[in-house]
Amino acid sequence: xxxxxxxxxxxxxxxxxxxxxxxxxxxxxxxxxxxxxxxxxxxxxxxxxxxxxxxxxxxxxxxxxxxxxxxxxxxxxxxxxxxxxxxxxxxxxxxxxxxxxxxxxxxxxxxxxxxxxxxxxxxxxxxxxxxxxxxxxxxxxxxxxxxxxxxxxxxxxxxxxxxxxxxx
Amino acid sequence: xxxxxxxxxxxxxxxxxxxxxxxxxxxxxxxxxxxxxxxxxx
Numbered sequence: 001x002x003x004x005x006x007x008x009x010x011x012x013x014x015x016x017x018x019x020x021x022x023x024x025x026x027x028x029x030x031x032x033x034x035x036x037x038x039x040x041x042x043x044x045x046x047x048x049x050x051x052x053x054x055x056x057x058x059x060x061x062x063x064x065x066x067x068x069x070x071x072x073x074x075x076x077x078x079x080x081x082x083x084x085x086x087x088x089x090x091x092x093x094x095x096x097x098x099x100x101x102x103x104x105x106x107x108x109x110x111x112x113x114x115x116x117x118x119x120x121x122x123x124x125x126x127x128x129x130x131x132x133x134x135x136x137x138x139x140x141x142x143x144x145x146x147x148x149x150x151x152x153x154x155x156x157x158x159x160x161x162x163x164x165x166x167x168x
Numbered sequence: 169x170x171x172x173x174x175x176x177x178x179x180x181x182x183x184x185x186x187x188x189x190x191x192x193x194x195x196x197x198x199x200x201x202x203x204x205x206x207x208x209x210x
Binding site for chain 2: 029030031041045109115147148
């Protein structure tokens with residue numbers, strides 16, 4: 001403890017979304033102008049290679065210009081990744097707790113933090129349950145059958161979707 | 169194995185492999201060549 005940073009690591013399909021796309025979302029999603037008060041909670045792009053580093057530098061400059069700020073006012077670091085360690089399973093996929101039986105099932109299938117984090121099923125369910133109506137519920141309805149959930153859990157998720165959709 | 173031991177659980181390090189391959193969708197998606205982006209959000 002003491003020398004690590006709490007971070008999110010995103011495994012993505014580069015044919016669908018680019019690193020630059022993710023950088024753009026990153027700049028919009030954090031307080032880039034506030035001081036880093038600790039190593040544990042610092043704001044940073046952790047780069048895995050020189051290509052990522054260069055893209056991060058360009059995106060930082062573009063963001064500062066867009067916001068009318070000098071680079072000095074952007075407190076977010078651009079740093080190399082040392083190594084990434086997965087948090088425990090109970091730290092993963094927070095929004096899955098809204099469908100507690102599904103979460104218990106997924107944790108029984110994938111009992112470690114890494115396995116649960118790596119699961120596309122867990123990731124998508126977590127996203128839908130967390131983002132709510134901002135995501136395409138019809139796509140979830142369409143694709144849910146392929147997730148491999150037990151029938152009764154699939155039914156619960158569909159009922160949850162239906163109740164949320166009706167509130168739109 | 170690259171593990172950092174804690175009293176409750178061994179914490180795994182990233183290894184470039186997909187650990188979730190049991191459910192059908194996960195097994196299918198584990199074959200997709202992926203890249204990784206890492207951010208500290210503060």
